[in-house]
Amino acid sequence: MDFxxxxxxxxxxxxxxxxxxxxxxxxxxFYNTVSLVEVVVDGDQTAGKISVEIIARGEHSNVFVATEAAEDAYKGIDAAVHKLEEQLRRKKTKERNNKHTGPWPEPA
Incomplete structure:
Protein backbone atom coordinates (compact mmCIF):
# COMPACT_ATOMS: atom_id res chain seq x y z
CA MET A 1 0.00 0.00 0.00
CA ASP A 2 1.32 3.42 -0.96
CA PHE A 3 1.13 6.29 1.52
CA PHE A 30 -11.11 -3.68 6.54
CA TYR A 31 -11.03 -3.67 2.72
CA ASN A 32 -8.15 -5.52 1.10
CA THR A 33 -8.11 -3.71 -2.25
CA VAL A 34 -6.92 -0.38 -0.77
CA SER A 35 -3.80 0.49 -2.74
CA LEU A 36 -3.18 4.19 -2.01
CA VAL A 37 -3.89 6.35 1.02
CA GLU A 38 -3.50 10.13 0.85
CA VAL A 39 -3.63 12.29 3.98
CA VAL A 40 -4.11 16.04 3.58
CA VAL A 41 -3.65 18.16 6.71
CA ASP A 42 -4.83 21.77 6.39
CA GLY A 43 -4.05 24.23 9.16
CA ASP A 44 -6.41 27.20 9.27
CA GLN A 45 -4.70 29.98 11.22
CA THR A 46 -7.77 32.21 11.65
CA ALA A 47 -10.14 29.62 13.12
CA GLY A 48 -7.48 27.71 15.05
CA LYS A 49 -8.75 24.40 13.68
CA ILE A 50 -6.92 21.77 11.70
CA SER A 51 -8.83 19.83 9.07
CA VAL A 52 -7.70 16.35 8.09
CA GLU A 53 -8.86 14.65 4.91
CA ILE A 54 -8.00 11.02 4.20
CA ILE A 55 -8.55 9.60 0.72
CA ALA A 56 -8.28 5.84 0.22
CA ARG A 57 -8.22 4.51 -3.33
CA GLY A 58 -9.04 0.90 -4.11
CA GLU A 59 -9.42 -1.26 -7.17
CA HIS A 60 -12.18 -0.65 -9.72
CA SER A 61 -12.20 3.12 -9.09
CA ASN A 62 -13.43 2.78 -5.52
CA VAL A 63 -12.61 6.01 -3.68
CA PHE A 64 -13.35 6.54 0.01
CA VAL A 65 -13.04 9.99 1.62
CA ALA A 66 -13.23 11.01 5.27
CA THR A 67 -12.88 14.58 6.53
CA GLU A 68 -12.56 15.76 10.11
CA ALA A 69 -11.83 19.12 11.77
CA ALA A 70 -10.19 19.20 15.18
CA GLU A 71 -8.02 21.39 17.37
CA ASP A 72 -5.15 18.89 17.18
CA ALA A 73 -3.85 17.10 14.07
CA TYR A 74 -3.53 13.79 15.91
CA LYS A 75 -7.16 13.87 17.07
CA GLY A 76 -8.23 14.75 13.53
CA ILE A 77 -6.28 11.81 12.10
CA ASP A 78 -7.84 9.44 14.65
CA ALA A 79 -11.38 10.61 13.91
CA ALA A 80 -10.92 10.55 10.12
CA VAL A 81 -9.41 7.04 10.24
CA HIS A 82 -12.36 5.87 12.32
CA LYS A 83 -14.83 7.29 9.76
CA LEU A 84 -12.91 5.66 6.93
CA GLU A 85 -12.86 2.29 8.71
CA GLU A 86 -16.66 2.41 8.96
CA GLN A 87 -16.99 3.21 5.24
CA LEU A 88 -14.67 0.35 4.30
CA ARG A 89 -16.46 -2.08 6.62
CA ARG A 90 -19.85 -1.18 5.09
CA LYS A 91 -18.51 -1.61 1.53
CA LYS A 92 -17.04 -5.02 2.30
CA THR A 93 -20.30 -6.14 3.95
CA LYS A 94 -22.27 -5.09 0.87
CA GLU A 95 -19.92 -7.01 -1.40
CA ARG A 96 -20.21 -10.12 0.75
CA ASN A 97 -24.01 -9.94 0.84
CA ASN A 98 -24.27 -9.49 -2.93
CA LYS A 99 -21.86 -12.32 -3.56
CA HIS A 100 -23.89 -14.98 -1.76
CA THR A 101 -27.44 -14.37 -2.94
CA GLY A 102 -28.14 -17.98 -3.90
CA PRO A 103 -28.63 -19.88 -7.14
CA TRP A 104 -30.32 -18.43 -10.18
CA PRO A 105 -34.05 -19.17 -10.49
CA GLU A 106 -34.89 -21.92 -12.93
CA PRO A 107 -36.68 -20.89 -16.13
CA ALA A 108 -40.40 -21.68 -16.28
Whole structure:
Protein backbone atom coordinates (compact mmCIF):
# COMPACT_ATOMS: atom_id res chain seq x y z
CA MET A 1 0.00 0.00 0.00
CA ASP A 2 1.32 3.42 -0.96
CA PHE A 3 1.13 6.29 1.52
CA UNK A 4 1.27 10.03 0.86
CA UNK A 5 0.87 12.92 3.31
CA UNK A 6 0.57 16.59 2.40
CA UNK A 7 0.37 19.69 4.55
CA UNK A 8 -1.33 22.93 3.55
CA UNK A 9 -0.45 25.97 5.66
CA UNK A 10 1.20 23.62 8.16
CA UNK A 11 4.50 21.78 8.30
CA UNK A 12 4.31 18.02 8.60
CA UNK A 13 6.67 16.75 11.27
CA UNK A 14 8.28 13.34 11.13
CA UNK A 15 6.28 12.29 14.20
CA UNK A 16 3.01 13.32 12.52
CA UNK A 17 4.00 11.44 9.36
CA UNK A 18 4.80 8.29 11.34
CA UNK A 19 1.57 8.56 13.34
CA UNK A 20 -0.60 8.96 10.23
CA UNK A 21 1.18 6.10 8.47
CA UNK A 22 0.75 3.82 11.48
CA UNK A 23 -2.98 4.59 11.78
CA UNK A 24 -3.72 4.21 8.07
CA UNK A 25 -1.70 1.02 7.72
CA UNK A 26 -4.64 -0.83 9.33
CA UNK A 27 -7.07 0.12 6.54
CA UNK A 28 -6.37 -2.89 4.26
CA UNK A 29 -7.62 -5.06 7.12
CA PHE A 30 -11.11 -3.68 6.54
CA TYR A 31 -11.03 -3.67 2.72
CA ASN A 32 -8.15 -5.52 1.10
CA THR A 33 -8.11 -3.71 -2.25
CA VAL A 34 -6.92 -0.38 -0.77
CA SER A 35 -3.80 0.49 -2.74
CA LEU A 36 -3.18 4.19 -2.01
CA VAL A 37 -3.89 6.35 1.02
CA GLU A 38 -3.50 10.13 0.85
CA VAL A 39 -3.63 12.29 3.98
CA VAL A 40 -4.11 16.04 3.58
CA VAL A 41 -3.65 18.16 6.71
CA ASP A 42 -4.83 21.77 6.39
CA GLY A 43 -4.05 24.23 9.16
CA ASP A 44 -6.41 27.20 9.27
CA GLN A 45 -4.70 29.98 11.22
CA THR A 46 -7.77 32.21 11.65
CA ALA A 47 -10.14 29.62 13.12
CA GLY A 48 -7.48 27.71 15.05
CA LYS A 49 -8.75 24.40 13.68
CA ILE A 50 -6.92 21.77 11.70
CA SER A 51 -8.83 19.83 9.07
CA VAL A 52 -7.70 16.35 8.09
CA GLU A 53 -8.86 14.65 4.91
CA ILE A 54 -8.00 11.02 4.20
CA ILE A 55 -8.55 9.60 0.72
CA ALA A 56 -8.28 5.84 0.22
CA ARG A 57 -8.22 4.51 -3.33
CA GLY A 58 -9.04 0.90 -4.11
CA GLU A 59 -9.42 -1.26 -7.17
CA HIS A 60 -12.18 -0.65 -9.72
CA SER A 61 -12.20 3.12 -9.09
CA ASN A 62 -13.43 2.78 -5.52
CA VAL A 63 -12.61 6.01 -3.68
CA PHE A 64 -13.35 6.54 0.01
CA VAL A 65 -13.04 9.99 1.62
CA ALA A 66 -13.23 11.01 5.27
CA THR A 67 -12.88 14.58 6.53
CA GLU A 68 -12.56 15.76 10.11
CA ALA A 69 -11.83 19.12 11.77
CA ALA A 70 -10.19 19.20 15.18
CA GLU A 71 -8.02 21.39 17.37
CA ASP A 72 -5.15 18.89 17.18
CA ALA A 73 -3.85 17.10 14.07
CA TYR A 74 -3.53 13.79 15.91
CA LYS A 75 -7.16 13.87 17.07
CA GLY A 76 -8.23 14.75 13.53
CA ILE A 77 -6.28 11.81 12.10
CA ASP A 78 -7.84 9.44 14.65
CA ALA A 79 -11.38 10.61 13.91
CA ALA A 80 -10.92 10.55 10.12
CA VAL A 81 -9.41 7.04 10.24
CA HIS A 82 -12.36 5.87 12.32
CA LYS A 83 -14.83 7.29 9.76
CA LEU A 84 -12.91 5.66 6.93
CA GLU A 85 -12.86 2.29 8.71
CA GLU A 86 -16.66 2.41 8.96
CA GLN A 87 -16.99 3.21 5.24
CA LEU A 88 -14.67 0.35 4.30
CA ARG A 89 -16.46 -2.08 6.62
CA ARG A 90 -19.85 -1.18 5.09
CA LYS A 91 -18.51 -1.61 1.53
CA LYS A 92 -17.04 -5.02 2.30
CA THR A 93 -20.30 -6.14 3.95
CA LYS A 94 -22.27 -5.09 0.87
CA GLU A 95 -19.92 -7.01 -1.40
CA ARG A 96 -20.21 -10.12 0.75
CA ASN A 97 -24.01 -9.94 0.84
CA ASN A 98 -24.27 -9.49 -2.93
CA LYS A 99 -21.86 -12.32 -3.56
CA HIS A 100 -23.89 -14.98 -1.76
CA THR A 101 -27.44 -14.37 -2.94
CA GLY A 102 -28.14 -17.98 -3.90
CA PRO A 103 -28.63 -19.88 -7.14
CA TRP A 104 -30.32 -18.43 -10.18
CA PRO A 105 -34.05 -19.17 -10.49
CA GLU A 106 -34.89 -21.92 -12.93
CA PRO A 107 -36.68 -20.89 -16.13
CA ALA A 108 -40.40 -21.68 -16.28
Missing amino acids: KITGKHITITEAMRAYAEEKTSRLPR
